[in-house]
Amino acid sequence: MTVTAGGFILHAPTAQAATTSDSAKTTTVKAETTAKTAKARKIARQQSKARKAVAVAKDQIGDPYRYGAEGPGAFDCSGLTQYAWRKAGVKLPRVAASQYARGHKVSWKKLQPGDLLFFRGLGHVGMYVGKGKMVHSPSTGKRVQVVKLSGWRKASFVGAIRPGM
Numbered sequence: 001m002t003v004t005a006g007g008f009i010l011h012a013p014t015a016q017a018a019t020t021s022d023s024a025k026t027t028t029v030k031a032e033t034t035a036k037t038a039k040a041r042k043i044a045r046q047q048s049k050a051r052k053a054v055a056v057a058k059d060q061i062g063d064p065y066r067y068g069a070e071g072p073g074a075f076d077c078s079g080l081t082q083y084a085w086r087k088a089g090v091k092l093p094r095v096a097a098s099q100y101a102r103g104h105k106v107s108w109k110k111l112q113p114g115d116l117l118f119f120r121g122l123g124h125v126g127m128y129v130g131k132g133k134m135v136h137s138p139s140t141g142k143r144v145q146v147v148k149l150s151g152w153r154k155a156s157f158v159g160a161i162r163p164g165m
Contacts, residue, residue: 046164050114052088053163057081057127057135060144065137070094075137075144077125081116084127090164096125103161111160117149118158128160 057080066074071083078096085092092099100118111117115128126136129146134153137144147153 049088049164053084054113056087057084063144077137080137097122104165106160106162115160119156
């Protein structure tokens with residue numbers, strides 16, 4: 001079928017192809033927008049859980065360190081991070097090395113509250129709370145505390161993960 005419009009001759013199959021192409025472009029744009037919206041929702045959920053995990057970890061300040069303890073009332077380093085994130089709805093492995101191995105890696109420069117920080121060849125873990133500080137359960141005879149990330153901590157830093165991603 002041929003259609004004349006303003007002196008131009010259009011063939012129906014060509015006109016349909018243009019419509020199909022426009023439809024495909026619209027579908028692609030909608031899919032990209034949907035993907036971006038889904039990613040934004042996932043990030044917002046993770047940040048909400050991270051705020052909860054940080055609050056739970058901070059609530060444990062003053063609790064004693066005890067090797068192998070998972071709380072409540074006493075913690076070792078990985079027991080504290082596992083406990084806090086579990087209360088926020090995220091399951092983590094029990095030991096620091098396993099937590100690091102299964103997490104979404106982040107750089108020192110991109111740390112956000114709730115990220116887990118690993119030190120001394122994965123022998124210690126703490127939780128970033130913002131403003132260059134972390135909460136952790138340090139060692140025998142000490143208690144859960146918030147400390148600055150400077151000196152030996154920065155020098156012995158192995159890596160960080162962002163749970164819940």
